[in-house]
Amino acid sequence: MGTTLSAGTRAVAKPARRRNYARQYWPFIVPAGVVVFAVILFPWLFTLFMSVHDWHIGGDRTFIGLHNYGRMLADERFGWAVLRTLYFTALSVVLPMVLGVAAAVVFHRNFPGRGLARTLFIMPMMATPVAIALVWTMMFHPQLGVLNYLLTSMGLPPSAWVYESGTVIPTLVMVETWQWTPLVMLIVLGGLASLPTDPYEAAVLDGANLWQIFRHVTLPLVWPFIMVAAVIRGIDALKAFDTIFVISNGGPGTASETLNILLYLQAFSFYDMGYASAIVVVFFILILLVTMLLLHFRQRDALS
């Protein structure tokens, strides 16, 4: 209350002028607004419209109400895709989060060559996904791939990587982790850089060791940033497409067919636009739910 009052008295002369100007800023927003409407809002509305139709490319379209949504409930392939997506997402959030926080702690220390090391570390997330997916595909080759050579030369059994339904999703998670741990690291590193130093000095004086300092000082302070990174990671993992599409293309069989891959097949292989649109709507709701769930954790932790 105190702060709002003092701000109000200080800006006594301003409100009239401010309000005047705020209206005048709309021409700045209009061109972008038109584009956003055309390429973002229109597709949303049109998707809702298509999802209640039986709509095949080259065929007639008929209004069928919520039939597409009902069909989804009975569609086992869709159900499995949802479960697979959640499995892939859970792993692709947890692993990059753990590694990313650890990496942020390391890169927060000052050492010669830090800039170069950090740049090399973020290369995987900047590189063209298709290009690195192709290199991983070659490395996963069961007979000629370099990864199985490395495994066997260390005395470990070779893996089938993406060529077996049991190992394909963990393998894809490995690529996803390799690619997106840097983003988690950057966000948490930004958080670490903004922390006050006093609690550390107090902890050192109290004789805390490095692990205790991390667990009881760093982690609670940087937690909001970790949650932001987790939300972003969760959204991106749900939407993962390029690497899965190139490396396994949903296979073997349908063992790595996530929602996004199924969506692609329905829309652009089977040209079943109505059903695909209904999947988009459900997919979007799923993303919103996961986002809200993660934000809920953030809020709860902030309160406690």
Added chain:
Amino acid sequence: MSTVPISRRRSTPVKRRMRRVFGRMGLYACVCVLVSPALLVFLWMLSLSLKTEVDNTAFPPVFIPQPPTLANFAEVFRKNDFLQYTLNSIIVSFSGTGAALLIGVPAGYGIAKAKATRAALLILIARITPGLSYLIPLFLLFQWLEITGTLLPIVITHLVITVPIVVWIMIGFFEGLPPELEEAALVDGATIWQAFRYVAMPLARPGITVATILAFIFSWNNFIFGIVLAGRETRTLPVAVYNVLTFEQVSWGPLAAAALMVTLPVLLLTLLMQKEIVAGLTAGGVKGG
């Protein structure tokens, strides 16, 4: 770190120095463990692209090309319209980024000044929507407008990625600028457009650089829009490289060479502009598609 005020463990200077040396070594070991997976994959890509087909399919693998050959790169250009695809990628990414800057920078300014949080929220929702969901309606729209088969649909869809990146970063930058300078300009009789063009925009140049680089990179890397919309003549580089794998050839050398050439501009940009890129990514957590 090294200025521990009270040493409780009564350690001798030698012991303390030992501990510091081990700490340093531990730190460097950690850095090596973190950086090497990234480095090794790129080095392996380079190695594959410089070896002959015999060496690439040898087991145990040949790690260092002996001698390195550029034949794979030559083959990529000989067997494919690689120049055409490069040109397509350049046209798409440059016009996608340019158009986004043209409309996104003023929009970011307007949203920041008018405190239009709802508009900012819309940008955020655009960020969480999967790229494919835009494609289904836009695909039908482009068919209806009969502009499929040209680069125009691809440029338009790339706006889905570039506009939110530019607007989001610019909102943050314009909000961070002190308002006093523009207010002074307005009091002196400048129009709002002049205050934006001659006061705010020059100050926000670092933000514009960050937005340009990130929008360009994520547009260049984009695969999903091209794979659906591009015909044989209008493939962008990522789509072309994917098609090289699946339809035209399966030898590893040319494939790795093509992959390397596609991603090299982005890697160089990352090396040269790492400070700007890190700043932009830390601020927005942006990513396209």
